[in-house]
Amino acid sequence: MIRVLLVDDHPVVREGIRGMLGAEPDLSVVGDAASGPEALALVAALSPDVVLMDLRMPGGDGVSATERITADHPGAHVLVLTTYDTDGDILRAVEAGATGYLLKDTPRAALADAVRAAARGETVLTGRVAGKLLSGMRQRTAPPAAVLSPRETEVLRLAAEGRTNAAIGRALHISQTTVKTHLVRVYDKLGVGDRTAAVSRAIRRGLLPDR
Incomplete structure (x- = not known):
């Protein structure tokens, strides 16, 4: 069973994702957080395999939380799930240690497969996101x-x-x-x-x- 922690400041979004992943027999949502600091505390308490992380949240952004999680809890793989796909956002998340970057319009089956891949430590990037990542990095x-x-x-x-x-x-x-x-x-x-x-x-x- 793959243990998943949801991090998003919108309760409706968290409940929607919980419902989608809950239909998968090998995925278990063990907790949810509404901010970066709350996510850090729950990662320490719950030891999830995958953290589905939003980027922009009041009270602590997802990039800072991702950096802390990947540094302090190497067994937890952070998979960004956000509405933002700008080059800068993608680049910051990957450099912070995120193993993947998905948009919130990702279909349920693709999201579940991405969580499984992230749990295995594999890179998870859609074609559009990968293109933006390459573009942003080549500018540096x-x-x-x-x-x-x-x-x-x-x-x-x-x-x-x-x-x-x-x-x-x-x-x-x-x-x-x-x-x-x-x-x-x-x-x-x-x-x-x-x-x-x-x-x-x-x-x-x-x-x-x-x-």
């Missing part, structure tokens, strides 16, 4: 601080598209173990701890090619 210039091999670059490019390790392996005709090995080397070179942060830093440093 920074000299490359690491050199990725062609294969590492290819693996990371596919990871940036939201593909699983299995899907990357099939695309490149390599095993999942080899994919993981390449990703670990990428993390080490970029000084990060997960694929979302690796994609973020690689794009910002110009290490991923335009598609």
Whole structure:
């Protein structure tokens, strides 16, 4: 059972999401919060697997809460669920450690699948959001601080598209173990701890090619 914490300042939204996820046999909403500080307290108390996080809330924004949660509770994966899809909002959320970014018009089935993927630590970005993330990051210039091999670059490019390790392996005709090995080397070179942060830093440093 995947334990989910809902964070949104609108009670109607929280109840709606609770109803949607409650219909899934493997998902359990263990609590809900109306602000960032309240979310931090509940994450510590409830140890959820996934935190569905709104971005803009009175009393403490979602980005600050995401940064604290990912730093203090590495077992809790933050999945942003918001109405805002500006480049700046997306970039701030990903850099704070969010494993994914969804909009509130996401269909129920897609939302449930995204929660499952986030619980596995996979990157969750829709095509539109991924495009905005790439656009926003390419506007920031920074000299490359690491050199990725062609294969590492290819693996990371596919990871940036939201593909699983299995899907990357099939695309490149390599095993999942080899994919993981390449990703670990990428993390080490970029000084990060997960694929979302690796994609973020690689794009910002110009290490991923335009598609």
